[in-house]
Amino acid sequence: MLDVKAQSIANLRAQIKAIEEDSGAHGRSEARSSQCNGNASRAQRPHRRYGTAIDAQRNPASLPCGCSVLANSENDKQRFSQAKQTEEERDQANSAFAKIQRLLCIREHASALLYKRLLASGYEEHIASEAVQRAIDCGLVSDERYADVLVRSRLSQGKGLRGIAFELEQADIDPHNVPAYQEARFRDSGPDELARALSLLAAKPPKAKRVREAAYRKLVQKGYETDVAARAARIFAEQHDSVAIETR
Structure with missing residues (x-):
């Protein structure tokens, strides 16, 4: 009888011990989880005292110009430099396009000749190219129109076909692709x-x-x-x- 009672007590103590151990392990796990979550939350929520500095590092553009934190940000310096360069290029592009407009007010120009004029005026290659393409897209510049005007004006001035062909070639225009030139070469009347x-x-x-x-x-x-x-x-x-x- 005593053996049975002792055995029951031993079994009960073993069960209690197992429950306590399991509960302790579960509690430690929750504590660690809570601690990890708490750390993550703190990492995601910068301290109010340093919130401005951290926000500036994450998003420098969010602060006004002249802020010391912004000025010390390498990313912001790079962005500012790029923005300044873009603005300068935009000004150059507008200046080149304005020059094309002034030249076209005098007479027709071929695209290749305008490009050369812009380069001679000190504009960079990509600025000159973009400005000429912009003028073409707007209809201000047309090599076909230029070639037709040139051929007819030179013919009226009494210039020879060889000289006219040379002028067209100087403008990177193939004389054989100019209808007015071909007409002057092969016309049956006149x-x-x-x-x-x-x-x-x-x-x-x-x-x-x-x-x-x-x-x-x-x-x-x-x-x-x-x-x-x-x-x-x-x-x-x-x-x-x-x-x-x-x-x-």
């Missing part, structure tokens, strides 16, 4: 190259004793092909000699 050369010599005759040579040089300088210049100079010289004989 004055041809030889007739235009003779008209130029008649309107502005060369002043030299050797009329034929002077006429040839003048036409070559005006952009006429050498064979056209030679034929026109010969015809002009013959007409000039005949007129001189009649006036004697």
Whole structure:
């Protein structure tokens, strides 16, 4: 009887011990969890005394300019430098575009020539390129329109096709892609190259004793092909000699 009672008491004590040990372990676990959570909460909630400094480090742009904390932030210095650079580039881009507008008020310009003008004026390559592209997008600049105006104006001035083609090439424009130039080369009606050369010599005759040579040089300088210049100079010289004989 006593053995059974002692055994029961021993079993009861063992159960109590097991319960206490389990409870203690659970309590320690909760304590650690609470401690960890508490630390995390404190990490997420900066102390009120240092809240401004921590917030400044996380989001420097949130503070007004002139704040000492902001000035000491490396990230903010970098952002300020980038913002300043962006603002300067924006000013340069607007300045380059304004220059293009001024040039276009005088006459038409090709995109490549405008780009070269901007570079010569000291603008950086990407600024010049963006300004020209902006003018193209706005319709202010058109290489097709420039080429058409150039060809027709040069033809009216009596300039030769070779010289006109050279001007187009200087503007990075292929003469063979310009309708007005192709029309001048292959048209079936109207004055041809030889007739235009003779008209130029008649309107502005060369002043030299050797009329034929002077006429040839003048036409070559005006952009006429050498064979056209030679034929026109010969015809002009013959007409000039005949007129001189009649006036004697």
